[in-house]
Amino acid sequence: xxxxxxxxxxxxxxxxxxxxxxxxxxxxxxxxxxxxxxxxxxxxxxxxxxxxxxxxxxxxxxxxxxxxxxxxxxxxxxxxxxxxxxxxxxxxxxxxxxxxxxxxxxxxxxxxxxxxxxxxxxxxxxxxxxxxxxxxxxxxxxxxxxxxxxxxxxxxxxxxxxxxxxxxxxxxxxxxxxxxxxxxxxxxxxxxxxxxxxxxxxxxxxxxxxxxxxxxxxxxxxxxxxxxxxxxxxxxxxxxxxxxxxxxxxxxxxxxxxxxxxxxxxxxxxxxxxxxxxxxxxxxxxxxxxxxxxxxxxxxxxxxxxxxxxxxxxxxxxxxxxxxxxxxxxxxxxxxxxxxxxxxxxxxxxxxxxxxxxxxxxxxxxxxxxxxxxxxxxxxxxxxxxxxxxxxxxxxxxxxxxxxxxxxxxxxxxxx
Amino acid sequence: xxxxxxxxxxxxxxxxxxxxxxxxxxxxxxxxxxxxxxxxxxxxxxxxxxxxxxxxxxxxxxxxxxxxxxxxxxxxxxxxxxxxxxx
Ligand SMILES: Cc1cc2nc3c(=O)[nH]c(=O)nc-3n(C[C@H](O)[C@H](O)[C@H](O)COP(=O)(O)OP(=O)(O)OC[C@H]3O[C@@H](n4cnc5c(N)ncnc54)[C@H](O)[C@@H]3O)c2cc1C
Ligand SMILES: [Zn+2]
Numbered sequence: 001x002x003x004x005x006x007x008x009x010x011x012x013x014x015x016x017x018x019x020x021x022x023x024x025x026x027x028x029x030x031x032x033x034x035x036x037x038x039x040x041x042x043x044x045x046x047x048x049x050x051x052x053x054x055x056x057x058x059x060x061x062x063x064x065x066x067x068x069x070x071x072x073x074x075x076x077x078x079x080x081x082x083x084x085x086x087x088x089x090x091x092x093x094x095x096x097x098x099x100x101x102x103x104x105x106x107x108x109x110x111x112x113x114x115x116x117x118x119x120x121x122x123x124x125x126x127x128x129x130x131x132x133x134x135x136x137x138x139x140x141x142x143x144x145x146x147x148x149x150x151x152x153x154x155x156x157x158x159x160x161x162x163x164x165x166x167x168x169x170x171x172x173x174x175x176x177x178x179x180x181x182x183x184x185x186x187x188x189x190x191x192x193x194x195x196x197x198x199x200x201x202x203x204x205x206x207x208x209x210x211x212x213x214x215x216x217x218x219x220x221x222x223x224x225x226x227x228x229x230x231x232x233x234x235x236x237x238x239x240x241x242x243x244x245x246x247x248x249x250x251x252x253x254x255x256x257x258x259x260x261x262x263x264x265x266x267x268x269x270x271x272x273x274x275x276x277x278x279x280x281x282x283x284x285x286x287x288x289x290x291x292x293x294x295x296x297x298x299x300x301x302x303x304x305x306x307x308x309x310x311x312x313x314x315x316x317x318x319x320x321x322x323x324x325x326x327x328x329x330x331x332x333x334x335x336x337x338x339x340x341x342x343x344x345x346x347x348x349x350x351x352x353x354x355x356x357x358x359x360x361x362x363x364x365x366x367x368x369x370x371x372x373x374x375x376x377x378x379x380x381x382x383x384x385x386x387x388x389x390x391x392x393x394x395x396x397x398x399x400x401x402x403x404x405x406x407x408x409x410x411x412x413x414x415x416x
Numbered sequence: 417x418x419x420x421x422x423x424x425x426x427x428x429x430x431x432x433x434x435x436x437x438x439x440x441x442x443x444x445x446x447x448x449x450x451x452x453x454x455x456x457x458x459x460x461x462x463x464x465x466x467x468x469x470x471x472x473x474x475x476x477x478x479x480x481x482x483x484x485x486x487x488x489x490x491x492x493x494x495x496x497x498x499x500x501x502x503x
Binding site: 238240241244249250251252253254298299300301302303307309342398399411412413414 | 417428429430434435436437450451454455457458459460461462463464467469471487488489490
C-alpha cells in the first residue's frame with residue numbers, strides 16, 4: 001500500500017478501516033543468500049539497500065525481539081553532519097544527503113526536521129576550534145555558520161549568557177542539522193525492505209554462527225538453523241556477544257547512555273542545542289516534550305537503565321544553561337546500551353572469516369548514521385569492497401594505528 | 417551504585433573513577449608481539465554478566481581497586497585492592 005495525501009483523506013472518511021499491517025510476518029526459510037543479524041536501524045537499512053541498490057532480495061533480517069526494540073527507539077534523534085576528520089566527514093555528509101531524500105525514497109514520513117543545531121562555545125580557544133570545524137564542514141560541502149554571542153542571543157534568548165563558569169561566547173550553527181522520529185525510521189526502512197521482498201523475522205535470536213573452513217555457512221537461531229553464504233552482524237550494543245559466536249574478540253566495550261523527556265509543553269525550543277562543556281543537549285519533540293541527555297554513565301554496563309549521579313549531573317547542567325526549564329516535570333528517563341570503540345568511531349568491515357561482515361561501534365551517535373551505514377554495509381556485503389565514504393571504518397585500525405579520534409582525547413576505552 | 421572500598425568501607429559511586437576492564441593488569445612484556453598489545457589496549461570480552469574491572473578511589477584513599485560485578489544487574493560481588501592483592 002502506497003501512502004499519499006489522498007489515501008489519508010479517504011481513510012479518514014471511511015473510519016480508518018482500510019489500513020493493513022505494513023510488513024509480513026514470515027517464518028524463516030531454511031536458507032537465504034544473505035542474513036542480517038539485528039533489526040535495529042542499521043540492520044533494516046542494510047537490508048533495504050541490499051535489495052534496492054544491489055538487487056539482493058532473497059535475504060532476511062533476524063531480530064531477537066521486535067523490530068526497533070533496541071537503541072533505534074531509545075535515542076534522542078539528533079541528525080547532523082558536523083564531523084571534522086577525513087573518514088568521518090564524508091560519511092556523515094553522505095548520510096545527511098540520504099536523510100534529505102529519505103521520506104520520498106521510503107514513501108514514509110520519518111518527520112525529518114532540519115531545525116538547526118547549535119553547538120555552544122565558552123572561550124576563545126573553543127571559538128577557534130569551532131571555527132576550524134565549521135570550515136571543515138563547509139569544505140565537505142555541508143553548512144556551518146559561526147555565531148557570536150549576539151547571534152546566539154537572537155536565536156536562543158532564554159539561555160543564561162553570563163554564567164560565571166561557562167559564559168556563552170557564541171555558537172556554531174549547523175542549519176541542516178536537526179531531528180527525526182526515531183522509530184519511524186525503523187518502521188519506514190522495515191516497510192520498504194519488506195515491499196522489496198526482504199523477510200523480516202522477529203522473535204528470532206541468533207545463538208550461534210556456523211563456520212566451516214574459515215567461511216561462514218549460516219546461523220543457529222531460536223527458530224532453527226538458517227543457511228547463508230553471507231552474514232552481517234549489525235547488533236549495536238550486543239556486538240561483542242554475537243561476534244564471540246564466531247570466535248572474535250572486538251575492540252568494543254558496552255556502556256550505558258541515559259536520556260530524559262518532560263511532559264508536553266508549548267513550543268519553546270526551536271533548535272537542537274548542545275552544551276558540550278556541561279555535557280548536556282536538548283531539543284523539543286513535535287509532541288512538546290523536552291528531550292535531553294548528557295554523557296555516558298562511564299562504566300561498562302548492559303542494564304538498560306542508568307545510575308542517579310548522571311541523572312543529577314544532567315539536570316544540573318540543564319538548569320545552568322537554561323534556568324527556564326526548572327518548572328518542567330520530567331516524565332521518564334531510560335538508558336540504552338552503547339557499543340563504544342576506543343576512538344569513538346564505528347566499524348563497517350569484513351572480518352577474518354569469509355562471508356562474515358560487521359557493522360558496529362556506533363557509540364552514542366549511530367542514529368544519524370543509519371542511512372549511510374545501511375548504504376555502505378550493503379555495498380560491502382554485496383561487492384566485497386568498502387564503499388569509499390566508509391573506507392576508514394576498519395576493524396583492525398587500532399592494531400595498525402589508523403585511528404579516527406574525532407574528539408582528540410586518545411584511543412582508550414574510558415575516554416569517549 | 418555503591419562500592420565497598422577495602423580501606424574506606426561502602427562509598428558512593430561518585431567517589432570512584434572507572435578505568436576499564438581488568439585486562440589492563442596483564443601488561444605484555446616489551447618483547448611481546450603487536451597483537452598482544454592490541455589485545456591489551458583494545459580488544460575486550462565485554463561480557464553481559466560477571467566482569468572484572470579497575471576503579472580508582474579518586475575522592476577517597478586513592479587506591480586502585482579490582483571490582484567484580486555484574487554488568488546486567490549492577491550487583492557488586494567483590495572489591496579487592498590491586499596492590500598486594502591476588503590480582
Ligand atoms: C539515550 C540514547 C540517546 C542517543 N542519542 C542519539 C542521537 O541523538 N543521535 C544519534 O545519532 N545517535 C544517538 N544514539 C545512538 C543510536 O541510538 C545508536 O547508535 C543506534 O541506534 C545503534 O544502531 P541500531 O539502531 O542498529 O541499534 P539497535 O536498535 O539496538 O539494533 C540492534 C538490534 O540487534 C538485536 N540483536 C541483538 N542481539 C541479537 C541476536 N543475538 N540475534 C538477533 N538479534 C539481536 C537487538 O534486539 C536490536 O534490536 C543514542 C542512543 C541512546 C541510548
Ligand atoms: Zn578507599
